[in-house]
Amino acid sequence: MKALEYTLKMKSRYDEVNAIPDYRARGLGWIQHRLGMILTVVVAGDVAAAEDDVVGKKDDKSAVDDEETTAIVLSAGNVSIFIVDTVGDMKCGGGNNNNTGEIPENWMDYHPPLTMWVRANGPEIFAGTALPHVFALSSSSPSSSSNDDDEGSRHRCAWRYDFQAQTPGVYSIYIKALTFNGFADWQKDLCKTKPISWEKIPTEDNNINNDQMTQAAIVRELAEKGNFSHHRGLMGFKNYDKIPTCCEACTRTSGCQMWSIPGEIDECELFFDKVEDDIDFWDSDVGKYLGRDRQYSYVKQDVSNFPVVRRRLGRNDDHRSRKLAVNRNEIVLSKWPGLQVPDSYGYPRDEPALDFIGCGWSCLKSFESPCHYPSDDLIFGSGKRIEIITAGSSDQVHNASIASKVEEKRACSVEDESFGNGRWVKYPFPDDSECMPVERDLDNGGYETYMPNYNGTSMPPYCWHRDYIDQCCNKCFEGGCTFIVNHRWVSDLRRDGKWFGRWENYDCYYKDMGSDEIQQCIDKKNISRIELKGASVKDILDSYIKQKLKGIQMAEPTASSRKIFLDTLKMPHVVWHNSVQEFGNELDAYEVIDNETSEYYFVTGFYYSSEREPLVTVDRSLQFSKLAWEKLTPKGYKMINGFDVTAAFTFDSDGQNDGLHITGPPIRAILTKFFHHLCQE
Numbered sequence: 001m002k003a004l005e006y007t008l009k010m011k012s013r014y015d016e017v018n019a020i021p022d023y024r025a026r027g028l029g030w031i032q033h034r035l036g037m038i039l040t041v042v043v044a045g046d047v048a049a050a051e052d053d054v055v056g057k058k059d060d061k062s063a064v065d066d067e068e069t070t071a072i073v074l075s076a077g078n079v080s081i082f083i084v085d086t087v088g089d090m091k092c093g094g095g096n097n098n099n100t101g102e103i104p105e106n107w108m109d110y111h112p113p114l115t116m117w118v119r120a121n122g123p124e125i126f127a128g129t130a131l132p133h134v135f136a137l138s139s140s141s142p143s144s145s146s147n148d149d150d151e152g153s154r155h156r157c158a159w160r161y162d163f164q165a166q167t168p169g170v171y172s173i174y175i176k177a178l179t180f181n182g183f184a185d186w187q188k189d190l191c192k193t194k195p196i197s198w199e200k201i202p203t204e205d206n207n208i209n210n211d212q213m214t215q216a217a218i219v220r221e222l223a224e225k226g227n228f229s230h231h232r233g234l235m236g237f238k239n240y241d242k243i244p245t246c247c248e249a250c251t252r253t254s255g256c257q258m259w260s261i262p263g264e265i266d267e268c269e270l271f272f273d274k275v276e277d278d279i280d281f282w283d284s285d286v287g288k289y290l291g292r293d294r295q296y297s298y299v300k301q302d303v304s305n306f307p308v309v310r311r312r313l314g315r316n317d318d319h320r321s322r323k324l325a326v327n328r329n330e331i332v333l334s335k336w337p338g339l340q341v342p343d344s345y346g347y348p349r350d351e352p353a354l355d356f357i358g359c360g361w362s363c364l365k366s367f368e369s370p371c372h373y374p375s376d377d378l379i380f381g382s383g384k385r386i387e388i389i390t391a392g393s394s395d396q397v398h399n400a401s402i403a404s405k406v407e408e409k410r411a412c413s414v415e416d417e418s419f420g421n422g423r424w425v426k427y428p429f430p431d432d433s434e435c436m437p438v439e440r441d442l443d444n445g446g447y448e449t450y451m452p453n454y455n456g457t458s459m460p461p462y463c464w465h466r467d468y469i470d471q472c473c474n475k476c477f478e479g480g481c482t483f484i485v486n487h488r489w490v491s492d493l494r495r496d497g498k499w500f501g502r503w504e505n506y507d508c509y510y511k512d513m514g515s516d517e518i519q520q521c522i523d524k525k526n527i528s529r530i531e532l533k534g535a536s537v538k539d540i541l542d543s544y545i546k547q548k549l550k551g552i553q554m555a556e557p558t559a560s561s562r563k564i565f566l567d568t569l570k571m572p573h574v575v576w577h578n579s580v581q582e583f584g585n586e587l588d589a590y591e592v593i594d595n596e597t598s599e600y601y602f603v604t605g606f607y608y609s610s611e612r613e614p615l616v617t618v619d620r621s622l623q624f625s626k627l628a629w630e631k632l633t634p635k636g637y638k639m640i641n642g643f644d645v646t647a648a649f650t651f652d653s654d655g656q657n658d659g660l661h662i663t664g665p666p667i668r669a670i671l672t673k674f675f676h677h678l679c680q681e
Contacts, residue, residue: 003040003086003380007032014372021290024280025369027177027377030357033280034180035112036089037157041175041381042082045074071170071385079386081118083130083159083175083379092134092157107134111157115179115619116379117609118161119648121493122171122388125424125501126163127607127647129618130175133160165388167425172492173386175379176651178358178609182619185580190349191247195342196222196260212265215336219264222345223271226258230275232292233266235333237366237480238612241577242267242341248614249364251348252355254279260345262336292368356617359489360610360651360659366484374489402427402462402502403434411680412508417641417673419626424648424665426501435463441547449473449655449663454547456515462502464512464548464672469653469664470497481656494652503645503669510676519552521679528554528561534568536661537603541566544667548675563598566640566674569628571605572660575620576613583624584631593636599678601638602628603670607647610659638677645669 007028014023023029031037085092092111111132119127135158165171198221201213223231239245242261246268250259255277256270263269272278281290334340356362359371371377405427432438441453450471454464476482503510513521521527532538532545545566555561574583593600605621622643629639646666653664 001038001086003038006380007038010376017372018290018293019372020283021281021292022369022372025365026357026362026371027359028380029376030180030355031114031177035114036087037085037112038087039083039379040086041173041379041384042084043072043079043173043384043386044082045072045077045079045386071387073387073389076165076168076388076390078162078164079120079388081120081130081161081163081173081175082133082135083116084135085157088156090157092132092155107155108132110155113181113183114159114177115182115617116159117176117178117607117618117647117650119174119491119493120163120165120171120386121174121491121648122165123167123169123426124165124171125426125493125648126165127424127650128161128420128644130159130161133158163423168388168390170385170387173384174382174491176358176382176489176609177377177379178356178360179611179617179619180355180357181352182354182356182617183623184352184354186248186349186353186615187351187579188244190351191244191346193243193247193344193346196345198343211335211337215262216264218262218343219260219269222258222260222269226271228257228271228273230272230278230289231264231269232278232281233263234268234270234364235266235367236268236363237361237368238363238478239267239334240613242339243344243346245363245614247346247349248353250346251351251353252364253348256348258345258347261339261341261343267334267336267339354615354617354619356611358609358611358659361484361612361657363611363613367480370484370487374487378489402430402465402500403460407509409505409507409509412505412510412673412676413681414638414677416505416508417639419622419641419644421507421641422503422505422644424501424645425504429498429500430463430466435459435466438466438468449475451543451547455550456518456548457551459514461512461514461517465500465502465665465668467499467653467664467668468497469499469649470494472653472664473655473657476656478656478658481658485657488657489651491651493648499665501665503666503672510672511680512672513675513679515551517679518548518675521675522552522554525678526555526561527564528557530554530564530566532566532568534603535570535573537568537571537606540655540661540663540667541568541603541671544671548671560597564678565598565600567600567602569602569624571603571624572608572613572616572621575605575624576616580623580627584627587628587631590632590635590637595636599638600636601640601674601677602632603640603642604628605643606660606662606666607643607650608660609650609654612658612660616660640670640673640677642666642670 010028011020011023014020014029024033028039031039090112092107116130117127118130119125135156196218198214198218201210201217219231234246234249236245246259246261249268250256250270253270255272257273258271260269260271261267275289276282278289281292282288283290356365357377359374359377436459439453441451450468452466452468456464474485476485530545530549532542574586578586604625608616608618608621611617625643633639646662649662649664649666650659653662653666655661655663
């Protein structure tokens with residue numbers, strides 16, 4: 001039971017610094033506390049040439065264990081990654097009495113809605129979401145436990161991700177927990193928000209802060225009127241939209257009966273009938289409230305060698321201590337009464353709620369309940385390596401040059417932008433004589449992050465895909481970011497730094513276009529303008545498209561010239577502020593496109609690995625993206641799938657390490673597809 005041992009060791013690490021509530025709020029601790037599950041990774045293929053039951057390797061500091069490991073050797077073909085509950089108390093696939101071996105139609109009703117990101121990184125990169133899987137375990141199996149049913153088969157909760165590598169080589173496997181019930185929608189009016197009236201407490205002592213006394217008095221009066229014997233504050237990380245955010249916090253918190261702005265010392269306060277109802281902060285074994293005290297701090301954290309080299313959390317105040325939270329007196333937060341929202345109170349929404357449980361940016365948890373290691377959401381068994389070989393050889397190297405590749409497939413059409421249709425393919429980094437030495441592009445605006453220079457006139461078009469992804473995304477633009485930007489999970493993909501590869505469809509190809517070809521396309525189609533629309537993601541695209549259009553001359557604007565639009569639909573902002581129905585209503589108002597004078601492309605939402613703002617999750621991004629596809633493509637809008645291409649890089653080339661504004665190779669892939677469709681059709 002290595003998975004259990006690993007989870008208990010993690011729990012003791014939190015317990016040593018009085019931080020069990022943090023353990024319960026994120027990653028494997030949330031899964032164990034809320035679901036009673038201990039998950040592990042199992043990899044299977046068509047033919048296995050070697051067995052591997054070990055989970056980590058000493059030269060991989062982002063693996064979840066420090067034991068030696070050998071790559072599992074599999075023949076080319078389908079590979080399945082399973083995530084399986086090792087405890088087996090929760091029944092999936094048909095309930096307690098299902099021993100017929102048949103899977104009922106409603107088996108999904110028994111499956112917890114847990115979203116986990118999966119990536120296989122090798123000569124090709126496959127990434128996406130593990131899907132629920134019916135995992136039958138016979139009671140006579142040697143791996144059956146005493147918890148298994150005595151009669152026939154029972155079904156353990158499991159998830160599965162399949163991929164089929166076409167290129168031999170070694171692939172690393174990593175799985176991270178992201179959300180629970182991530183597709184849950186929300187209705188703002190269910191918060192039942194009401195205003196608070198108060199009178200400032202007078203004092204004759206100039207040393208006493210009247211605002212703090214009044215703020216605390218407001219909360220105590222609300223508790224007394226509601227007969228709430230327990231309440232606690234919430235220190236939000238990015239609480240821009242305070243009223244819906246505080247309501248969301250109460251809705252997600254077990255036992256919360258009411259919320260208020262202000263809190264006793266924080267922006268929000270959560271109210272409970274009794275302290276025992278606050279289950280994440282209550283130790284039922286000893287009957288003790290665990291409190292919000294922490295014996296560590298981000299501000300005093302020495303991150304010079306973290307997380308590449310990990311150290312055990314310490315209690316001392318020297319440089320060896322690992323302190324991973326933020327105290328209110330260490331940073332500048334908004335203070336009441338300057339919160340810029342009406343003083344309010346309300347109630348939890350009476351509807352299902354989602355929860356972000358990963359270790360990425362969390363508007364509700366990054367300060368209040370941090371992961372102590374950014375790998376505490378890695379499913380046990382992550383770090384496994386598999387080697388894909390073809391028959392007759394186990395020593396093959398993928399070294400085909402991108403310049404020598406001959407496309408034998410058809411050209412992709414916009415119909416090929418379907419979800420789940422492609423993967424990343426790596427190529428040897430081109431020689432300087434081919435693409436000129438790599439220099440940083442200092443001319444483009446937008447997000448001030450690392451971009452290699454590109455000249456579509458003097459370089460082959462494939463040179464655009466060169467990058468050094470370990471150089472990007474280290475600068476902060478948001479308040480509070482500086483405390484956590486270095487607390488990122490550094491995967492093997494980011495550690496490699498040097499990157500050269502392309503997004504490739506399974507059945508067709510995207511053409512890399514140089515400046516000459518783009519100019520010919522502009523002239524042939526009489527294009528007078530290419531306009532980007534949207535919000536923050538639009539700004540990222542703008543920086544890269546300026547590189548691609550450098551030196552390009554547009555046609556003169558006339559009544560017959562063509563205008564091209566590339567729209568991000570204001571994702572992720574609409575995912576943050578809108579319900580599914582509200583977004584659908586906005587899409588219904590889009591007009592039919594007149595293709596004689598314009599073409600309209602839209603980019604889907606990205607694969608988010610955070611909850612930077614409330615409800616901005618990977619699940620809702622996919623939901624909103626599919627809704628846009630369903631409603632806009634019949635009207636003549638053309639979809640560019642950005643969801644799939646960002647999945648592999650969501651932890652590695654995301655601006656500020658925010659898991660949301662993904663830059664680098666995925667943006668080039670999106671624009672490669674855009675110019676391909678624009679000029680092929």
